[in-house]
Amino acid sequence: MKTFTKIAKIYFSPSSTTRKIVDEIANKFEGTQEEYDLLNAASGNTPKEFDDDTLVIVGMPIFAGRLPKTASKKLMNFKGENIPAIAIVNYGNVNIGDALLELNDILKENGFNIAGTGATVSQHSIVTDVATGRPDSKDLEKLNEFVEKCKEKLDSEEFENIEVPGNKPYCEYKKVPLAPICDESLCVYCYECVSSCPEEAIPDMAPAETDTNLCSACTACIYACPEDARYFTGDLFEGMKEKFLANFSKRKESEFYL
Numbered sequence: 001m002k003t004f005t006k007i008a009k010i011y012f013s014p015s016s017t018t019r020k021i022v023d024e025i026a027n028k029f030e031g032t033q034e035e036y037d038l039l040n041a042a043s044g045n046t047p048k049e050f051d052d053d054t055l056v057i058v059g060m061p062i063f064a065g066r067l068p069k070t071a072s073k074k075l076m077n078f079k080g081e082n083i084p085a086i087a088i089v090n091y092g093n094v095n096i097g098d099a100l101l102e103l104n105d106i107l108k109e110n111g112f113n114i115a116g117t118g119a120t121v122s123q124h125s126i127v128t129d130v131a132t133g134r135p136d137s138k139d140l141e142k143l144n145e146f147v148e149k150c151k152e153k154l155d156s157e158e159f160e161n162i163e164v165p166g167n168k169p170y171c172e173y174k175k176v177p178l179a180p181i182c183d184e185s186l187c188v189y190c191y192e193c194v195s196s197c198p199e200e201a202i203p204d205m206a207p208a209e210t211d212t213n214l215c216s217a218c219t220a221c222i223y224a225c226p227e228d229a230r231y232f233t234g235d236l237f238e239g240m241k242e243k244f245l246a247n248f249s250k251r252k253e254s255e256f257y258l
């Protein structure tokens, strides 16, 4: 089996499911793991070129049928002339839109050789009653089969262009018009939400506030809060929940391309 000195994990994962998928893939390979957590406001802002002998694994959640804006901008800083990559978009059982194509386009443009790519399904981070508990054991089994095929491909070093679904121009990125509120009676001023926010939308001195213009509704602060003080609420959120449960409860399966 082809071996790699380094396994570089690049991900943006506000509710941690994308990171889980990336870790699952990375742990199937030998080599020292290094990670680029793009949720961290300080990470991914400067150009980075990978050395030979590195396998790059990229995981991005899907936001409104696209890659999250902050994450795609940072991803453009990662270059790898002929460096092999495995590229995953992870979504909440609603739609893939053009995100898989967008991710493949960015990586190819930056020199990476894509060994395998796909769209995995995980619990919806906003409407958590959709795809609850996923990825589950069936998802991980399918993911493992995909990784085995990627390994065969990496051994043979045959990298033909992989066609993935999606359209150009990509669908328009529409910001989800939600922002979490904070129940100040629960807030213990630990500032976990402040440091978790990739948009720097939560002021240092006032963690109970959220700058709704900057907030991308990514959910990082909700999942980071140890007191469950931050959450979505309101008519728009309730309407979204109802619509999603009615239309997107039927299980979709992950899809892979090699």
Ligand SMILES: Cc1cc2nc3c(=O)[nH]c(=O)nc-3n(C[C@H](O)[C@H](O)[C@H](O)COP(=O)(O)O)c2cc1C
Binding pocket: 012, 013, 014, 015, 016, 017, 018, 019, 061, 062, 063, 064, 065, 066, 090, 091, 092, 093, 094, 095, 096, 097, 121, 122, 123, 124, 125, 126, 176, 216, 217, 218, 219
């Ligand atoms: C702002 C926002 C927009 C989203 N848009 C979509 C979407 O267009 N299609 C979909 O199926 N899921 C969508 N989701 C759900 C996430 O893609 C899904 O929950 C994913 O697993 C989140 O990854 P994470 O756990 O790494 O944050 C969206 C989530 C957020 C926060």
